[in-house]
Amino acid sequence: MTAFSACVQDSSSNNDVENATVSNSNWNIQSDAPILAAHYMPWFSNPNTAQGDNPNWSHWAWKDSKVDRNPEVRQDDNRRDIASIQYPLIGPYSSDSDHVIRYHMKTAKSAGIDAFFVIWYGPGSDTDKVIPKLLEEAELQDMKLAICYEEKLNWTPYRKPESREDIVATTIDDLNYVIDEYSDHPAYLRRGGKPFIYQFNYWGEDDLGPRSIQPNEWEEIFNSLGQPIVYARQNLSPQHHPNIDGAYLWWTTDESYIKDFASFSRHMIDEGQLEFFMSMIAPGFDDSGVNGWGEGSRITPRAGLSLLKDTFERAWQHDPEVIQVVTWNDFNEGTALEPTLGNGFQYLDALESWWSEKTGRPANLEDNREAFMEYLQVASPEERSEVLPQALQVANENSDLKVSVPNYLETID
Numbered sequence: 139m140t141a142f143s144a145c146v147q148d149s150s151s152n153n154d155v156e157n158a159t160v161s162n163s164n165w166n167i168q169s170d171a172p173i174l175a176a177h178y179m180p181w182f183s184n185p186n187t188a189q190g191d192n193p194n195w196s197h198w199a200w201k202d203s204k205v206d207r208n209p210e211v212r213q214d215d216n217r218r219d220i221a222s223i224q225y226p227l228i229g230p231y232s233s234d235s236d237h238v239i240r241y242h243m244k245t246a247k248s249a250g251i252d253a254f255f256v257i258w259y260g261p262g263s264d265t266d267k268v269i270p271k272l273l274e275e276a277e278l279q280d281m282k283l284a285i286c287y288e289e290k291l292n293w294t295p296y297r298k299p300e301s302r303e304d305i306v307a308t309t310i311d312d313l314n315y316v317i318d319e320y321s322d323h324p325a326y327l328r329r330g331g332k333p334f335i336y337q338f339n340y341w342g343e344d345d346l347g348p349r350s351i352q353p354n355e356w357e358e359i360f361n362s363l364g365q366p367i368v369y370a371r372q373n374l375s376p377q378h379h380p381n382i383d384g385a386y387l388w389w390t391t392d393e394s395y396i397k398d399f400a401s402f403s404r405h406m407i408d409e410g411q412l413e414f415f416m417s418m419i420a421p422g423f424d425d426s427g428v429n430g431w432g433e434g435s436r437i438t439p440r441a442g443l444s445l446l447k448d449t450f451e452r453a454w455q456h457d458p459e460v461i462q463v464v465t466w467n468d469f470n471e472g473t474a475l476e477p478t479l480g481n482g483f484q485y486l487d488a489l490e491s492w493w494s495e496k497t498g499r500p501a502n503l504e505d506n507r508e509a510f511m512e513y514l515q516v517a518s519p520e521e522r523s524e525v526l527p528q529a530l531q532v533a534n535e536n537s538d539l540k541v542s543v544p545n546y547l548e549t550i551d
Contacts, residue, residue: 187231190232195210227533230523236275240279258285417453452547486506
């Protein structure tokens with residue numbers, strides 16, 4: 139029996155925390171707990187609409203030995219041949235567009251999403267350049283933003299460390315950059331007055347040992363930052379806590395892991411080993427548009443709203459402080475909740491309706507479409523040309539909120 143499963147088993151008899159009330163007083167967000175956040179990708183570029191100097195179809199194109207997605211090519215229905223099984227309602231866009239950023243944030247806010255957690259690939263990257271725009275719009279929409287740090291940035295091909303000391307030094311530099319550049323902004327998410335950052339884990343080993351930052355290295359990193367931060371790590375490795383404050387769950391088809399993660403996290407909180415945890419909800423997964431990033435496609439069908447509903451219900455187990463939507467707009471991995479030509483506003487309408495049932499927050503599905511209608515008016519001619527004629531009809535359709543397969547995760551092998 140692993141330490142993980144043993145602690146879960148030990149905590150199963152003390153399950154009265156299941157219905158406990160969680161306070162949001164720790165976070166600089168006014169809404170009731172838990173926080174509803176969405177993972178956000180700021181890395182798309184359409185060379186016809188980009189406001190910066192990116193001439194590429196960044197993340198809309200993909201080519202390997204099995205898949206060739208070229209957005210310059212139009213399919214029979216006039217859609218561009220993008221690297222996704224989903225097609226954005228506004229067409230393939232540029233993440234640096236002020237109009238796109240406003241459309242995204244106003245739409246998310248209308249559905250009850252409190253914060254965007256933004257993937258970040260280091261100082262000076264395209265993902266870094268858009269952060270100031272995201273923060274300014276988040277403040278206007280009364281939302282918050284936090285940085286998701288890629289642990290792999292400290293290894294090849296992003297950096298070429300010659301020692302473990304190099305890895306620690308670049309991590310210190312990266313986190314201090316986020317602190318110095320962004321954490322003082324009023325829209326930056328904080329817990330207990332400290333800026334919040336969380337990471338995607340790296341994996342494997344090389345000549346320098348594990349390609350992940352070790353607990354003793356984290357201690358040095360945190361002691362070397364310009365100010366204290368609140369940090370969360372993907373999944374749950376007990377040896378990293380309580381040095382690392384939080385843990386979060388990413389998409390998995392393993393229903394037992396989802397349950398055990400929440401139970402074990404609550405056990406660690408009760409034992410003083412963890413400050414908080416974040417659960418997740420997900421609509422589906424299909425990265426065939428990029429052939430699994432060149433390693434073979436991974437597909438979990440959505441079954442309509444079935445997967446979204448099942449992960450939504452499980453996300454409340456043991457009272458997480460944050461529930462993260464996986465994701466707002468990762469079109470490459472087919473996890474986008476952003477409105478699409480295929481589903482319109484169905485997923486957002488469902489999320490808002492279910493959230494209302496859980497929390498009592500009033501649901502207004504009509505205003506979910508207001509930002510889209512505004513976008514059609516204010517977008518540049520080049521941006522409007524990417525919106526296909528059928529998009530308006532799709533946007534105006536009433537959403538079918540029926541769930542076809544209850545307890546959907548139990549049916550997945």
